[in-house]
Amino acid sequence: MFKIFPIDGGVCAPEGFVADGISAGLKKSDSEKEQLDVGYIFMKNPCKVCAIFTQNTFQAAPIVYFNQFVKDKESNFILINTKNANAMTGERGVSDVREVMECLIKKYPQIKNPIMSSTGVIGVYLPKEKIMESLDKITFENKDNFSHNRAAKAIMTTDRYEKEVAFEVVLQDGKNFRIGAMAKGAGMIQPSMATMLCFISTDAKIPEQEAQKILESCVQKTFNAISVDGDMSTNDTVMLMQSGLSQAYDSVAFEQALLMVMDKLAKDIVADGEGATKLVGFRVSGAKDVFEAQKCAKALSNSLLVKTAIFGCDPNWGRIASTIGASQVMCDANKLSIKIGGVLVYDKGEILFDVQREKLASTQMQKESFMVECDLGIADGEFTAYGCDLGYEYVKINADYRS
Amino acid sequence: MFKIFPIDGGVCAPEGFVADGISAGLKKSDSEKEQLDVGYIFMKNPCKVCAIFTQNTFQAAPIVYFNQFVKDKESNFILINTKNANAMTGERGVSDVREVMECLIKKYPQIKNPIMSSTGVIGVYLPKEKIMESLDKITFENKDNFSHNRAAKAIMTTDRYEKEVAFEVVLQDGKNFRIGAMAKGAGMIQPSMATMLCFISTDAKIPEQEAQKILESCVQKTFNAISVDGDMSTNDTVMLMQSGLSQAYDSVAFEQALLMVMDKLAKDIVADGEGATKLVGFRVSGAKDVFEAQKCAKALSNSLLVKTAIFGCDPNWGRIASTIGASQVMCDANKLSIKIGGVLVYDKGEILFDVQREKLASTQMQKESFMVECDLGIADGEFTAYGCDLGYEYVKINADYRS
Numbered sequence: 001m002f003k004i005f006p007i008d009g010g011v012c013a014p015e016g017f018v019a020d021g022i023s024a025g026l027k028k029s030d031s032e033k034e035q036l037d038v039g040y041i042f043m044k045n046p047c048k049v050c051a052i053f054t055q056n057t058f059q060a061a062p063i064v065y066f067n068q069f070v071k072d073k074e075s076n077f078i079l080i081n082t083k084n085a086n087a088m089t090g091e092r093g094v095s096d097v098r099e100v101m102e103c104l105i106k107k108y109p110q111i112k113n114p115i116m117s118s119t120g121v122i123g124v125y126l127p128k129e130k131i132m133e134s135l136d137k138i139t140f141e142n143k144d145n146f147s148h149n150r151a152a153k154a155i156m157t158t159d160r161y162e163k164e165v166a167f168e169v170v171l172q173d174g175k176n177f178r179i180g181a182m183a184k185g186a187g188m189i190q191p192s193m194a195t196m197l198c199f200i201s202t203d204a205k206i207p208e209q210e211a212q213k214i215l216e217s218c219v220q221k222t223f224n225a226i227s228v229d230g231d232m233s234t235n236d237t238v239m240l241m242q243s244g245l246s247q248a249y250d251s252v253a254f255e256q257a258l259l260m261v262m263d264k265l266a267k268d269i270v271a272d273g274e275g276a277t278k279l280v281g282f283r284v285s286g287a288k289d290v291f292e293a294q295k296c297a298k299a300l301s302n303s304l305l306v307k308t309a310i311f312g313c314d315p316n317w318g319r320i321a322s323t324i325g326a327s328q329v330m331c332d333a334n335k336l337s338i339k340i341g342g343v344l345v346y347d348k349g350e351i352l353f354d355v356q357r358e359k360l361a362s363t364q365m366q367k368e369s370f371m372v373e374c375d376l377g378i379a380d381g382e383f384t385a386y387g388c389d390l391g392y393e394y395v396k397i398n399a400d401y402r403s
Numbered sequence: 404m405f406k407i408f409p410i411d412g413g414v415c416a417p418e419g420f421v422a423d424g425i426s427a428g429l430k431k432s433d434s435e436k437e438q439l440d441v442g443y444i445f446m447k448n449p450c451k452v453c454a455i456f457t458q459n460t461f462q463a464a465p466i467v468y469f470n471q472f473v474k475d476k477e478s479n480f481i482l483i484n485t486k487n488a489n490a491m492t493g494e495r496g497v498s499d500v501r502e503v504m505e506c507l508i509k510k511y512p513q514i515k516n517p518i519m520s521s522t523g524v525i526g527v528y529l530p531k532e533k534i535m536e537s538l539d540k541i542t543f544e545n546k547d548n549f550s551h552n553r554a555a556k557a558i559m560t561t562d563r564y565e566k567e568v569a570f571e572v573v574l575q576d577g578k579n580f581r582i583g584a585m586a587k588g589a590g591m592i593q594p595s596m597a598t599m600l601c602f603i604s605t606d607a608k609i610p611e612q613e614a615q616k617i618l619e620s621c622v623q624k625t626f627n628a629i630s631v632d633g634d635m636s637t638n639d640t641v642m643l644m645q646s647g648l649s650q651a652y653d654s655v656a657f658e659q660a661l662l663m664v665m666d667k668l669a670k671d672i673v674a675d676g677e678g679a680t681k682l683v684g685f686r687v688s689g690a691k692d693v694f695e696a697q698k699c700a701k702a703l704s705n706s707l708l709v710k711t712a713i714f715g716c717d718p719n720w721g722r723i724a725s726t727i728g729a730s731q732v733m734c735d736a737n738k739l740s741i742k743i744g745g746v747l748v749y750d751k752g753e754i755l756f757d758v759q760r761e762k763l764a765s766t767q768m769q770k771e772s773f774m775v776e777c778d779l780g781i782a783d784g785e786f787t788a789y790g791c792d793l794g795y796e797y798v799k800i801n802a803d804y805r806s
Contacts, residue, residue: 055729055731056725056728056729057727057728057729057731057734057735058724058725058727058728058734058736059728085721087721087724087725088721088724088725088736088749088754089754090736090737090752090753121721122721122722122724122725123720123721123724123749123754123756124721124754124756125754232729233725233729234724234725234728304707304797304801305801308797308798308801308802309801309802311798311802312801312802314802317526318488318490318491318524318525318526318527319525321461321490321491321525321526321637322459322461322490322525322636322637324460324461325459325460325461325637326458326459326460326635326636328458328460331460331461332460333461333491333493334493346491346526349493350493351491351492351526351527351528353526353527390798391798391802392795392798392799394707394711394798395711395714395793395794395795395797395798396795398707398708398711398712398715399711399712399714399715399717399794
């Protein structure tokens with residue numbers, strides 16, 4: 001057996017990683033002081049970086065650049081800028097990425113095949129001069145114990161707090177490896193499609209053919225529970241960098257730890273959704289299969305009427321039932337059961353919603369986090385999607401001019 | 404050729420129809436005066452009533468009742484109640500409908516195979532006693548010139564105003580017929596799934612095999628432009644009653660007039676969307692086919708980020724582009740063009756969004772109604788979906804306890 005326990009250090013926790021946040025003046029307005037707006041991760045020994053990108057047809061320029069020039073090569077550097085997505089910018093966008101990357105290589109010969117990642121406004125050309133000027137601030141040793149945290153801060157957009165995590169995995173033979181990560185989200189993700197970025201570092205020594213497969217499997221169970229492939233922003237990215245320096249590896253332990261990393265960050269992203277006050281899990285069980293369970297769970301987590309009812313702490317189970325019925329999955333009112341915050345309100349055709357249960361459920365809904373459980377009673381497909389409520393703050397953030 | 408012109412009278416404009424709104428005390432709280440909450444339409448000579456219902460798996464009890472007991476029979480009466488959807492109420496819900504319908508027949512022998520339609524909260528049993536007590540107020544002659552308007556008022560829920568329309572069609576040979584209708588909507592429809600009801604009356608003499616077909620074709624072009632089949636409430640209903648008393652008919656003229664009736668009501672429903680301040684048309688052209696155009700147009704009209712940008716009068720075309728790219732239709736950034744309120748902001752890979760155009764587009768967005776036009780430049784599929792903005796008022800209405 002193996003043991004997994006949380007450690008400090010974020011993306012710099014595994015051996016061989018340097019990260020920091022710097023300022024390129026992207027977030028700066030005339031009256032404000034400089035803020036961190038460009039983050040980077042450097043890995044001492046280059047390796048193939050695994051990546052999963054948005055399914056949006058209009059992939060942003062840095063993604064196009066990665067697929068054209070970096071994929072399948074060994075790389076050791078990721079540069080992440082905020083305030084500008086470099087999306088819908090055509091060939092000029094891609095050549096802007098290339099220019100910034102060439103500037104990096106020219107300045108720092110230790111950088112191999114650098115990767116760029118961007119988040120921010122769509123349809124505006126990259127402020128590449130500002131970014132290139134900031135590159136002088138890059139260092140190749142961690143300056144202090146907070147550099148990983150500055151990197152996580154630098155990639156934030158409307159996020160209210162930085163999102164970091166790290167675990168140490170101790171294998172049965174006493175060997176150990178580490179996984180660290182940082183992410184940004186803050187939009188309500190699907191269906192609002194604010195960009196989700198996640199960068200994972202590890203010193204585990206993963207067989208080359210396994211890394212991408214495990215990454216995909218874990219994304220499916222975590223980030224895809226908060227965001228549908230086809231409904232992503234132009235920039236969504238999950239990347240895994242592996243230094244291999246621990247010389248240790250166990251596929252079951254690694255997958256488990258990676259799942260924990262992503263699960264934590266995915267929940268952080270939902271809980272930090274724009275204007276969100278609550279994290280809600282929608283567990284659908286008893287579906288025809290896992291795909292129908294997923295379809296139904298996501299329909300619930302995306303329903304405007306369900307989201308606003310949650311904001312109002314109203315255990316309005318009729319809206320939940322109606323959303324299930326509209327989600328086009330196999331279901332039957334006489335087999336369906338619905339629990340809100342553990343309180344059974346509808347059971348196989350029977351309405352159990354009396355004043356007492358209503359009060360109880362409403363009290364549960366006032367918590368920061370609770371579950372909505374729907375058993376379709378058809379077969380054994382199961383999926384849990386995470387969502388948040390929708391309140392005034394969401395409208396405020398997104399109706400504000402050019403947020 | 405034929406002529407179509409608007410007339411007064413709503414659902415009572417065609418010959419042979421009686422309608423009114425009465426009060427069953429459903430909307431009444433102790434302190435308030437009685438409000439109209441039950442509407443009815445009576446047709447002097449029974450005929451087969453055409454109907455299109457929600458695709459929601461959990462169809463409400465009145466729909467189940469219609470399909471079991473009324474469909475294919477001649478009918479002459481529709482009773483519509485508010486405040487209670489009679490949905491998720493199982494067999495008891497259906498037997499409650501039957502009880503109310505039997506009470507109607509017993510009281511009034513002139514009523515044949517009456518139909519019920521409901522809108523309101525889901526998952527609460529029908530207050531059938533209150534409704535049955537109110538049936539004594541039914542009359543079989545129009546009391547005055549406002550009875551059609553009282554019927555339209557009675558079926559309102561969160562609607563801010565009643566939705567009625569009527570047209571007279573004069574054929575080339577001088578014969579004429581009329582179409583009238585009333586509707587309720589007010590939820591933001593898809594994706595929030597508030598119930599949409601529409602009742603249409605006509606004295607045209609439609610060949611039996613044609614009526615249902617024309618009704619379906621017109622729904623596809625109108626109500627389905629504001630609402631996807633699979634994403635409807637438990638109660639959505641469109642019904643067509645035909646008295647045949649005019650003895651006149653022309654299929655092209657009838658279809659045109661019916662389309663005008665539904666188009667008017669569909670736009671009224673969107674413009675009266677909960678908390679809506681603007682009606683926006685999303686015209687997608689140049690799509691691979693009409694289905695892809697529809698998919699893309701609806702994705703735009705449902706995007707939370709697009710809806711909130713519209714509320715904020717922000718011509719944030721990047722959100723529009725990102726939504727198109729995420730909608731999984733065939734598209735290409737180098738072929739796409741986007742116009743907001745007639746202002747071209749992106750043209751086949753070229754970003755035209757300068758300060759002047761931005762200002763111009765933002766000014767257009769301050770209007771009560773404007774178009775977002777996206778030419779995908781692939782082939783000639785075209786569809787226009789209608790949507791509205793999402794502001795604070797929507798959250799207020801829907802977060803209020805048990806709205």
